[in-house]
Amino acid sequence: MLTAAQQEVLQTIADRQIRFITLWFADVSGVLKGVSIAPGELEDAFKEGIGFDGSSIEGLTRIYESDMLLKPDAATFQELPWHQEERVARMFCDVLGPDGQPAFSDPRGVLERQIEKLAELGFHCQVHPEVEFYLLADVPKPNEEPVPLDRAGYFDHVSGGRSHDFRRKVVSVLEEMGISVEFSHHEGGPGQSEIDLRAVDALQAADNIITLKAVVEELAEREGIIATFMPKPFANAPGSGMHVHLSLFEGEENAFYSPSGQYQMSQTAQRFMAGILHHARGISAITNQHVNSYKRLWGGGEAPSYVCWGHNNRSALVRVPLYKPGKSSSARIEFRGMDSGANPYLALAVILAAGLSGITEKMVLPPETEDDVWGLTETERSALGIAALPTSLSSAVKLMSRSDLVAQTLGEEVFSYFERNKRAEWQEYRAQITPYELNRFLSPCPLNSRPRN
Template identity: 65%
Template sequence: MDKQMDFVLRTIEERGVKFVRLWFTDVIGTLKSVSIAPAEVEGAFSEGIGFDGSAIEGLTRSHESDLLAHPEPSTFQVLPWRGTIDPAAGMFCEIRTPDGQPAVSDPRNVLKRSLENAADAGFSFYIHPEIEFYLLKSRQFGQEGPVPVDSAGYFDNVPGGTAHDFRRSAVRMLEDLGISVEYSHHEGGPGQNEIDLRYADALTMADNIMTFRTVVKEVAIEQGVHATFMPKPFADQPGSGMHTHMSLFEGDGNAFYEEGAEYQLSQVGRQFVAGLLTHAREIAGVTNQFTNSYKRLWGGDEAPSYVTWGHTNRSALVRVPRYKPGKGSSARIEHRGIDSAANPYLAYALMLAAGLKGIQEGYELPAEAADNVWALNERERRALGYKALPTSLDESVAAMEDSELVAETLGETVFSYVLANKREEFQRYRHQITPFELNTQMNIV
């Protein structure tokens, strides 16, 4: 038996684990779970656990519905929020067909394929996300809408406050799960918080993000509040992004680092950024997958609205952070467009694919945006060649449906489902009569 499998079985016995949750996501990024008894785990490793894939959003069609969830022992973790009464553990799964092939519709498998393409080119891909979210007093909203748990702002210290206690409990729980946290602090909006996870390879990080969201939700319930990763829950407050720092490594060397280059950014790094910019509009339907995502991108504050890059420019879509002298391994680029509601498996697969395309095709990096892009007028932005990101989900879908890069990266099944799902969402959104329309038009027309 594999050493990792043996470790899982021994830990289950030694810790008295009563339930083992097998985790995977649908195409939108909703975490799915099935619990099995400890006695079934060894069989799950060898044979998988069967389920009806047609009942899960986007996983398969009804006439080919049988799928198997195969737990990956390297992702095993005892779930600390379950306590000592009937302890539970969890593992992420690879979804396979009955003949043992990876399911083409499994989002985790989509990311694996992108990582294999990177490996074929000699690269490994590392991620460090800054994850923002809001804490609300209740999940039930009255006429006044959602109510944040506090009125604090950026980096505010609120001793004894809900957010302070929340972050302390959440960080401790994440560390118990082996997920390293780099920073945590109050963000700019009332009730808004940010927790930054330490660098990891992209697949591990995508798993960690899914676990992170579960931890945040569980701690919120425990403390009598509600946590949301909705991109823009308040019209007059900042949205919640998931700024993502990325690096490519060739062996032990950071492929983005070149001593003496501008910003110490190598040619590979410049081409990767050029790829992200070239394909930014095409992949926005996944990095910003909901109608509400575009309220964040076009709602002001620090969300990027235009396809630009810069060094210390926080209005740019892609930023090249300051170089730390003597730390070439820390060279990285930051994508500021992706929001906290994205499916990390699909979003990171596309971001990687876009960057690799830039390297493979030798894309030229356009001129840096040195000015505050938001402060420019439309004529100035046009003259500088700054293209706008999509202003709506409908515009994103239109850009995505003609994209060979998105179709090839996601695969036909996932690509078709994402397009259909997003079209349906926008149709439902467009049919709504909003309070804005009623308040501004009911009595004047």
């Protein structure tokens, strides 16, 4: 028996004469996957799912357990506006085992399970993501730095600039797909853009992030330029973060708001922040999953490197914005640690789990950090109890491997695969000989042997 939402999708497909339906899902690394089916197959897909070889997808299952199913989520149905010749729509899917039960290796399912835990305590979460990325003029040649599409900076308006036109096209496509955009602008780096999506529930926010990335990359290809969500493509320019603003609601009431609290934060909000700070180092491998991520975290450009919170302090890992004082619905916190290379399903799941642990365990929020944390000495930071985030993927994975919270949130299958995958990434990276090393040690007069004055 089809649900009303599924029946509505089938009717919409017939009315619009849609030719193909693409079923989307993500692997454990957050890479978008998809398979196209004809409209006539969709009713069976709603009822029974579409079979596929899960062992061919990173982290989904082992080779001897390969049979899996994709079950389309009718609530995510949208037409893809960039297809002109034949009309194409997409839906996100949940991944199921052959018995029809949710697969514990499905990243979307990881977030869904965490949302259910929030609901058990009477909460639902609203997430507002800020997604940064770079636009490049062309694919960089080996051992050469990429060439940005422009040389503009933060909030710059460049008349006739391609970055501005590109963002406008992306926003138009997202709006056509029912994804509301709050604003877009040029970011601080050359060729760097930011698109901020309006707050929606956590699962929809993760779906929207995946969709935004797909739209950006698709339109960039059509424009003959390169879009990258690499956390740190330039050594001397800011990295691409993905700050997320979060609020918990109890029904229609914002559980983070209290008119009498510090910065109008409720006790629930303070405990949620305390949980995030407590687990920040352990979840870093999820929110910053690549070797390049740690060059963003420790490369300046307002990236947070230390575990602390503040109000107007943009060096803090967690910030309390106060854009609209007295408006309860706008009360929220901003987690600034995640980068644009993260898998949004897994990253949001561990952030929510960390915050929820702060609520259930009644954690106490440490004092606010008002100083510029980067400007403090190690001694001063130590005296204030400010710990550093991991400095490499290797150290982040070691911390993650000891985190019961991450293991419980991801589940055994995802946790084990993610840990193996990231250790392999670190080993592969460590084996590389970089241009820096060649320039330093193969020059006619190596730097370490030059005479000192």
